[in-house]
Amino acid sequence: MAPAASATPATPATPATITTLSDPADPSAADVTGARTAEAAEVISGARERIDALDDRIIGLIQERAAVSAVIQEARITSGGRRVNLSRENEVLGHYREALGKPGTSLAMTLLELCRGRI
Template identity: 85%
Template sequence: MSSTTTSTTTSTSTSTSTSTSTSTNGNTATTPAERTGARTDEAAALIGGARERIDTLDDRIIGLVQERMAVSAVIQEARITSGGRRVNLSRETAVLGHYRDALGKPGTALAMTLLELCRGRV
């Protein structure tokens, strides 16, 4: 019987933490507007849906970065095995230019991060 009570308590605790969040000033936000910083429930609903979409996009981006890292590892292994260097600087320069052209100056920083992730460990 006590395990049933514990299970119920755990379930209640989980649902409570899902429906509330703590704001930067330490207050507990309980309404959708408070959780999103919106002034109306309508705006909060829009923001909530958009945030879910961003979370989905972030998951896809992370998956693509992981895939890029795996492909890069295959390329590096082939290059090293054939007697070449692990990094091809002219290729990296082309990647930096591609991201800069598509996204502006912040694109260069993003490309640098991707290249660093994809270089692997020495």
């Protein structure tokens, strides 16, 4: 919870009261995170590690989805059907659009292309 506002004007912060990342000897934290304080750089670094882990999981799921899609395509082609079922793809597009809005449609199109190739 934030402290209550004081009626007295705030005094400007001095270098002694704020830890900044302006040390020319260690520009890496500011350059990598864009943060202006060590605390913010730490928060950003931790959050980026989480994003990287999530991205790895997402990539793995996309690869798994592509493998399942290949099984479906093979079964469809072997049975005399077409490689792509457009009505099913429209269902997928609608599902992503409902869940994520207009950008979801673009994401779904990319996902479909990754999993079945260009048509």
